[in-house]
Amino acid sequence: MGKGGEKGEREAPSQLYSWEEIQKHNLRTDKWLVIEGKVYNITEWAARHPGGIRVISHYAGEDATDAFQAFHNNPSFVQKFLKPLLIGELAPGEPSQDRGKNPQLVNDFRALRKTAEDMNLFKADPLFFSLYLGHIIIMEALAWLMVSYYGTGWITTLILSCILAVSQAQAGWLQHDFGHLSVFRKSRWNHLVHKFVIGHLKGASANWWNHRHFQHHAKPNIFKKDPDVNMLHIFVLGDSQPVEYGKKKLKYLPYNHQHEYFFLIFPPLLIPVYFQMQIMTTMVRQRFWADLAWAFSYYMRYFITYIPFYGVLGSLFLLTFVRFLESHWFVWVTQMNHIPMEIDCEKHRDWLSAQLAATCNIEQSFFNDWFTGHLNFQIEHHLFPTMPRHNYCKIAPLVKSLCTKYGVHYEEKPLGKAFIDIVGSLKKSGELWLDAYLHK
Numbered sequence: 001m002g003k004g005g006e007k008g009e010r011e012a013p014s015q016l017y018s019w020e021e022i023q024k025h026n027l028r029t030d031k032w033l034v035i036e037g038k039v040y041n042i043t044e045w046a047a048r049h050p051g052g053i054r055v056i057s058h059y060a061g062e063d064a065t066d067a068f069q070a071f072h073n074n075p076s077f078v079q080k081f082l083k084p085l086l087i088g089e090l091a092p093g094e095p096s097q098d099r100g101k102n103p104q105l106v107n108d109f110r111a112l113r114k115t116a117e118d119m120n121l122f123k124a125d126p127l128f129f130s131l132y133l134g135h136i137i138i139m140e141a142l143a144w145l146m147v148s149y150y151g152t153g154w155i156t157t158l159i160l161s162c163i164l165a166v167s168q169a170q171a172g173w174l175q176h177d178f179g180h181l182s183v184f185r186k187s188r189w190n191h192l193v194h195k196f197v198i199g200h201l202k203g204a205s206a207n208w209w210n211h212r213h214f215q216h217h218a219k220p221n222i223f224k225k226d227p228d229v230n231m232l233h234i235f236v237l238g239d240s241q242p243v244e245y246g247k248k249k250l251k252y253l254p255y256n257h258q259h260e261y262f263f264l265i266f267p268p269l270l271i272p273v274y275f276q277m278q279i280m281t282t283m284v285r286q287r288f289w290a291d292l293a294w295a296f297s298y299y300m301r302y303f304i305t306y307i308p309f310y311g312v313l314g315s316l317f318l319l320t321f322v323r324f325l326e327s328h329w330f331v332w333v334t335q336m337n338h339i340p341m342e343i344d345c346e347k348h349r350d351w352l353s354a355q356l357a358a359t360c361n362i363e364q365s366f367f368n369d370w371f372t373g374h375l376n377f378q379i380e381h382h383l384f385p386t387m388p389r390h391n392y393c394k395i396a397p398l399v400k401s402l403c404t405k406y407g408v409h410y411e412e413k414p415l416g417k418a419f420i421d422i423v424g425s426l427k428k429s430g431e432l433w434l435d436a437y438l439h440k
Helices: 053-057 065-071 075-085 103-118 126-150 154-179 187-200 206-218 240-247 255-285 289-335 351-358 366-372 375-383 389-406 415-439
Strands: 030-035 038-041 086-090
Touching: 030 065, 038 075, 053 206, 065 075, 065 103, 065 206, 065 351, 075 086, 103 351, 103 389, 126 154, 126 289, 154 187, 154 206, 154 289, 187 206, 187 289, 206 255, 206 289, 240 415, 255 289, 255 415, 289 415, 351 375, 351 389, 366 375, 375 389
Parallel strands: none
Antiparallel strands: 030 038, 038 086
């Protein structure tokens, strides 16, 4: 039965399964999942999954219908890869949803997705993304023109560094769009331009980003599944992890001061140190040679541009300083939507409830939209990751209405408060750790 996925396509599967049976197949060597009531054995195929083995494995033993719809901009095309893996379907007497999820809420969310499709909200505006790419290229050109005409003085270099940091941050938001397949209808064009933007404009790896970021979307703020909350013992997050560490008398760092050393470790070092080391080692170890070539083209372009003005060491210092500035921007924007929210172990919620528990929005304004790459609409982005970002504001009222109907908390706050909440959340978690460390 576990090898049914290896026997080819079955047009009319006769084998029926209960949720109890399906949930047993959530092991490293034995993985089943359910999509639209059909049961698939993904054990052998998971390693070939384009989005990475981990993201699909996180749904082993579960209903993956909404995740499947969310990540694929052309589900009917992907179905051809599923057919050989089909081993059966849910038994007629089984509930439509696993683990006591509210079937009416799930159905209403799927109806909302259908409404968004009918409203053409998954159709991108080519002019929007063309102008967005254009303003990034203009900033790159402006930086070169400044140093060409005004030389390498401290004031010119500081202004140039800020311009390049803005360009890099905005290129980061743009690669995010292509990585989520939200610009072109055809996936291959999204993949190609994604490699250009993240590789040639930023010097990073598309595959590294995909395999990491899709896990975050599949299981946001879930320990052992979302890599973004794997803090390598540097921070403790949420309410449960600090208490667990405290009870076990784990003290890798003085976590009651993490809201203070956060400023010294996280914003300044994430991109120039940790991400750079992880990107380079991943490309070499995983043999992502195409990504390595794209990244090499970035470094070649950068050094050819700036070595004539700053020399080798000066250009390296400039690059590091630009990434230092960008890292602050990136950390504050990406963490404000998640760190203050619930961070815990797997609770097997429905798609809507899981995303809303882990994300919050920031008030809309032209500046907030630009500054955050529209990640101020983090809720809508997490619910519909393939939706072009310029349409988030159109679907947001419908999402709010659905949340109100089912009592799902929809949180929205000002940008300044969102930044403050990061520090406040770290402080709270640190205090929980200290109390458990001393008294439990």
